[in-house]
Amino acid sequence: MAASMIGSKVERKEDKKFLTGKGRYTADITLANQTFAYFIRSPHARAKIKNIDTSKAKKASGVIDVLTAKELNEDKIGGLIAGWKIVSKDGTDMKIPPHPALASDSVNYVGDHVALVVAETLQQARDAAELVKVDYKVLKAVVNTGDAMNSESIHDGIDKNLSFDWELGDKAKTDEAFASADKIVKMTLTNNRLVPNAMEPRASIGDFNPSSEELTLYTTSQNPHLSRLVMSAFNAIHPEHKFRIVAPDVGGGFGSKIYPYAEDVVVAWAAKRLQRPVKWVCERTDSFLSDCHGRDHITNCELAIKNDGTVTGLKVDTIANLGGYASLFATVTPTYLYGPLVLGLYNIASAYCNVKAVYTNTAPVDAYRGAGRPEATYMIERLMDKAAKEMGMDRAEFRKKNFIRQFPHQQCLVHNIDSGDYEAHFNRALELSDYSNFEKRKAESAAKGKLRGIGFSTYIEACGIAPSAAVMSLGAGVGLWESAEIRFNATGNISVMTGTHSHGQSHDTTFAQIVADKLGVPMENIDLVHGDTDKGPFGMGTYGSRSLAVGGTAIAKACDKIVEKGKKVAAHMLEANPDEIEFKDGEFIVPNSNKKKTIGEIAFACYLPGTYGEIKSPLPEGVEPGLKETAFYDPVNFSFPAGSHVCEVEVDPTTGETKVDTYTCVDDFGNLINPMIVEGQIHGGLAQGIGQALYENAYYDETGQLVTASYMDYTMPRADNFPEFRIDYTCTPATSNPLGVKGCGEAGAIASPPAVMNAVIDAIGTEVSMPATSEKVWKALKDKSDTKKKAA
Amino acid sequence: MKAFNFHEVKSVKEATKLASNKSTFLAGGMTLIPSMKMRLSSFSDVIDIKEIKELYGIKVKGKSVIIGANTKHADVAASKEVRKAVHSLAGLAEGIGDPQVRNCGTLGGSISNNDPTACYPSACIALDATIHTSSRKVEAEKFFTGMFETSLKKGELVTAVEFQIPEKSCYIKFPNPASRYAMVGVYIAKFKKEVRCAVTGAQSVVYRCKEIEKALNNNFSESALDSVSLKSSNLNSDIHASAEYRASLIVSCAQKAVAGSK
């Protein structure tokens, strides 16, 4: 045990169950007497509901009930909420339309939840659903982000479909920078809409116990404690102390499972109302339609530049699509998770960012891997690339010239960045990607009739969400601290309770490594408990790369408390002074003696005083029995991971096919607990980011039908779309948490879209928008050559 | 999925006897089952034909290769006889879907379903195949009649496909990036008498591209196609590819097919 577990590539504890098919997901749970639920969803993007006739369906074989807004209202179940208040620049609060858990008089996107059929079998529920008659008055849908403000209002009282018109930064100072600029570079960018596509579709099972009056909801959540809070406090389904939420194994979330959905609310309520377990499992098509989507911005941006290449000002003007309603984190994603990050890792003295958030008849848009930060990074990195080209400067040199060099660095917008060394990872990325020989490779490609391009991207994120004082001053409904409990059992093994949730992040392993390291207990004797509101302390869940920086720190602090107490007990047993006891590798030692106790012996003695070894007496005076400690941690600041990525693509000009030939990333995540797990997180993030750049697009037609509602039309990237990734790290430890960690969960998805797009544009020599599908690249090349021909 | 009666049959006769207006045959189930699960189709009776032994097998006989309807894509891809006789046919099978689809999906299922973006129909047309059914033999060009439509009558079962062995041939698929079915698939087969070029994915049903055939009959070389420019007005257009793009892809796939012919 002497070797430190922190920093070592320990195999994942969770692999055994997942790789042998023994994961236990919500859909795997079967309760006695359970019923099956099927949601009737709107086939229209925008319509008024004139009438819902459930009479036939209610009489169908096996049907227990058909529930609609009427029954929801009878039981006074509240609607869904938006959790972060944004104030517009004119001082007015954001405008939030009602979002009932079952549509009462209107529907606002295809897939909007209208009614629930509960039957003895799923088959019967689906058959009966076909008998429910919903009388719709179809209205013209508002679909496009760019058109929303010029279209008819879809929600009563929300003029121009505008939820808020928010600003950040010093406008006057920024205007001055532009007035005195030598060169101004502008561009318009679209950040495409994405479907999160967790491998496991959403599911929930409600179970009411009429004896104890407890309501249990098993659900696919990244954040069970917060779900319980929201569902008891706002939806008023059941009081919190009688409400248990269990998120067992969850097969990926990427943000889309942070918040409680209408389906969770309705299923939990239905189980209570019908007094029988109700099980609902989302089908893939419904998941495309009704999971919150990600991104969907249109941005105009411009840079003010001096002749020597110094960037002095940045203006960003974004329209962000919220979809049909404002989901829980929908309003913070395009504002505080986006605006403060638009500066990238550049030292820009002035900036102004304006974001208008609009409603459209599309699925709600909320946090998706990176949440705001990929949009910010895409904007600044595409703009920096274009600026370098227009300035006639090398794109790498232009970036380096503008890097922040001294830390801590107070940015002109919000963040105070504690640590970093941007040139270190950038230079390493240039080296690892063999930038100096790029021209040679380009010539080789040309000889094969292919076009080769290289693209750079650097990024910074604000992770470790979030210091409560900071986020509450920015409008958050709650602070985002984290909790942990270390519970020794008498026989010396440990249950670690965390308020975070693991759904692919490998917390079972990473957190156990921290505990193993801190307490000197073997990994196999440490069990992580999460995802059950009845088992662990309240916590804020997993997203925003916060679990390790915030939750991991809480665990480390609870371990310290265990050691403190252990020292007192050991001193008593060893007849020494607590102050002189040293703790190392799982042993309490009296220095310069052979007197020592293992932590296991101490645990046993704490639970069974008087029965073990020398300690025939009770515990030392003032020490309570048991060995269990709780810690809460609220960080002093965000953590700021950063990095540099380099992508090389090869394009076949005859078909427009674009292949990512090499991909290099050098990231500074601060200290790494398990580099293998970090690498896995990078791979996943890159897959999603490269997916956004080249393949993925949630496409609604003009009537608001989602055309890409299955894998036949929504292009998920596959393993053969990627090269071997070249991965390396630099390290400047975070100063905002004692582990010195910064977070790595989103970096790949944040950094890669601009790296890929800058490479594609470099290869073809003309603009193209995301996703750069083969057709779009072919068309861009064709238009370029047609224009040339015309000019000639 | 809606409830149905399930029958497992052992012979072609038994299968056709059970068939009715409300029945369907189940082969690999790769297309049928998802469509039933999504309630796009439903049947009173599902007749599982997988146990019909006579529908399996690969035979090379003189100038043709005969492949039983139940033969899986993976078996065609792995067959040394097929690879030797018509290299491109094994290559086509190898490029269908993923391992799971190839280990379940069948030749008979593929051509009976006649998806406009499926690969096998192009092989049938380019290799001048004859479709053997439970009641007759049909030329491929008369078999594929429209989108998801064939000349099969209700209860008629495909038993085998007889492909003619060309001098050389090649199939090039430009996959739809999402489904990886053919966005455009071009099958070129050079026979002693003629060059045949079948195109899938570009119209509602597989067809022969006369412009390409004409150019290649004169001169079987890539450069013969340099000057071919196809009109796009009769081609499919969707979110993945406009008709204009498809027209260009057909020519570039055809050039790659000529270059890759063996």
Ligand SMILES: Cc1cc2nc3c(=O)[nH]c(=O)nc-3n(C[C@H](O)[C@H](O)[C@H](O)COP(=O)(O)OP(=O)(O)OC[C@H]3O[C@@H](n4cnc5c(N)ncnc54)[C@H](O)[C@@H]3O)c2cc1C
């Ligand atoms: C993920 C995925 C990817 C795919 N990619 C491709 C691809 O790239 N290229 C491609 O060509 N195909 C592709 N396919 C389709 C695949 O080739 C299927 O195998 C094929 O469409 C149907 O074959 P099956 O044996 O599964 O038939 P089934 O699904 O069992 O049946 C399909 C239809 O044919 C009928 N039928 C089956 N056998 C007979 C018979 N002997 N006589 C009469 N009627 C019959 C059935 O009644 C049914 O109507 C893909 C499928 C999937 C699921």
